[in-house]
Amino acid sequence: MSSSQTDTPAVSPLAAAIAAADRIDGSLKAFIHRPSSYAAPAGGDGPLAGIPVAVKDLIDTADMPTCYGSRVFEGHRPQQDAWIVARLRAAGAVIFGKTVTTEFAWRDPGATVNPWNPAHTPGGSSSGSAAAVGAGIVDIALGTQTVGSIIRPASYCGACGYKPTYGLIPTEGAHELAGSLDHLGFITSSVYWAAVAHAVIARDGKLAPPASPQAFAAGVKPRKLGVYRSSKWSGVQPEVQQNFDGVLRRLEAQGVQCVPVELGADIAELHELTNGILAYEARAAIAADIAGKEALAGPNIRDLIALGAGISQQQHAAMLARLAALRVARDTAFGELDAILTITSPTTALPGFEKTGDAIFCSPATLLGLPAVTVPSGFSADFLPFGLQMIGRGDQDQALLQTAQWVSTILPRSRPAPLG
Template sequence: MSEALHHLGVKAALQGLREDRFTSEALVRDCLTHIARLDPKIEAWVWLKSEAALETARAADQHRRAGKQGALLGVPVAIKDIIDVRGVPTRMGSPVFEDNVPSTSARVVLRLDEAGAVILGKTVTAELAYFSPGKTRNPWNPAHTPGGSSSGSAAAVAARFVPAALGTQTNGSVIRPAAFCGVVGYKPSSGLISRSGILKFSQTLDQVGVFTRGVADAAVVASALIGRTPDDPDSLSDFALVPQDLDPKPLFQPPRLAAVRSPAWHLADADQQENFLQSVATLRRAGTSVEAAVLPDAFQLAHDVHRTIMHYEGARTFAALQEQHRDRLSAELNRLIDNGAQITEAAYYAALESRTRLQSELGDFLRRYDALLTLPARGEAPATLEHTGDPAFCTLWTLCGVPALTIPSGLGAHGMPLGLQLVGGYLQDARLLQVALWCEEAIGFRGNPPEL
């Protein structure tokens, strides 16, 4: 092949494997060689299962030769280090869990195993999926943050270490790092993917997401993860509502989109705002109907609602941990726990009621459109490794549990990626992915980090 194997996306890798143009073992070896060369600069990984991954890849090759099928058979995938993998440390970005080795795998990992994926290793997370960053650097410029909390997963996909990775989002931890690293980040509708075996931060807000380098690839990976499980009571009970095959089919006519300046618009950098307007113009030239729209006034308070729920639940999740290990937790996490402990039960339940109303209002708003266009972040990844950036541009959609996806849309003034976020109606994931595929093709951004 003329292209290095580690550059292949999910669908391209699957096609090459099915056509016997290369083996899974060759693909995994090439990824590991590339990681050895470049990861000392990026530091996306906390644990690499090199020998075990090669063994799994050889088994996948044997299965394929025997005629067995699998949605991800032989494709390497990375796992955020708050997700349990049996026999592999799950340290969650905290010294408190340095010796934590789970005896069972998370449900999403079991689903990857069933699909034939090769678990390559665990990627860096911010401390307990919150604020304090890990060691990972942005592949576009190592002086810049990759975003968080799914830092390593976004960077690993952007750096071509792996074609797909799993992350989680409680505020902006999939969409923001994907935008900062110039890859696709997809957070499905809340409840589509089980959270069993994953660190719980907020029972109401935690959601699983995927990182890939293309919209169609994200659909393939997410499709392998979807399904109700009895060990996650919040996974969807009505399986008939769940689209099991998210693989986006081409649209026969342009989508109807709403361009929304969310309450955080004024926080965006000038080049991010300009890129958004240019993206809207590009989509219109491609025939897309894009209408400027304003969210209902109630959404002005959505960030306060999200903060109340997240801090209240987070404080109670980590209360016992803080009592035992306060001096081993970061100042930021201790502050969240302390502040959240002061939120009353009445304020918390009022916030949950407000969330329900906002979900209903957003559902009514979105019925007029195929999807909503908005910003994924303030702009380029900040030139710092001290924090992971502002999640404010993701808050509304995480709060309401609707599907959201970001695609790369250009470069900013410092040569770092900018993105475009698309939001769909609840459980309208298949439609959102169709629209995102259309937008991805119309915008046509194909940039790569400089060393690639």
């Protein structure tokens, strides 16, 4: 290597992110706002110091617009940061910009395209966050999940996604969709960055983060994993089934035992319960926001509020009682299992932008409040990413992340070609 090469100063993570966004985001459309300049980070020398983090537009930032993906809130500037944003700043992270969300984190999509194929959806509702990470602009972006809005878009965009145990991260300052189901989490370029975010943010610094990517690289090999196909397996795209079965063969070749498992209730019941709770609570959370401005709201959010209006308080109470019973028993399925494996979606990223994809396979972990991680697991014939979803015991997020890291080492991985 020449002297000129060795003397070249390293590009900072922030400078690299700015250059990538300048080059790519005109086509990707992941961001609704990026500041013209950045203040020096306030934090110390931890693993997030100086690291740019993209923030979903559902999450309040005092120094940037927060519109919740809706024309109703165009130009809105919150008075203070959300809890998670304040914690990121305290850890020295740089809030890089605001990423596109579907309206109020439901189904009316934004402008973001999939970094692997711009004719396909990036998924939702954390569309911009998933695309920004999948395209290599940032290593960490914030997402929210009420059904599948971290795990599914991360999978569609070839990124990692981490949805913590329900309640682990305070949701103050994130616009509510359904408080009984809302989770904050992370879309990341690797499981390492998810583990850092878990330690520094989700555990609020009470857990030591990985010392380095190299120290975390091996992960922890599982002994026995559950395989969750569910009653909806026949409706899964054949290529998705084949990829999942291929992952199982890789695991078994490494000596990992893979056994069928169920989750205490049929997936159709879990998904129906999720949607019922969501509709009732979304009406309570959003109806007042759009009152008198319904014409500015998208058709899907209006339909959701109308659906919620048809659910009585007594019906909602019965749903919450069923939810409580399911969550009490949620770890029963694990037994000797280190984690449970399933898919992220019945399809790869759909063509077009009217729909953000089917989240039914994300419903169980969300409804039960269990931690979930997705890692890339290969590519379809038309070069769209597959993702493997791993579900862990409640409040055992660190163990799940360590297992996910080991699993990621035996799976194919690639970066998308930059758009632009």
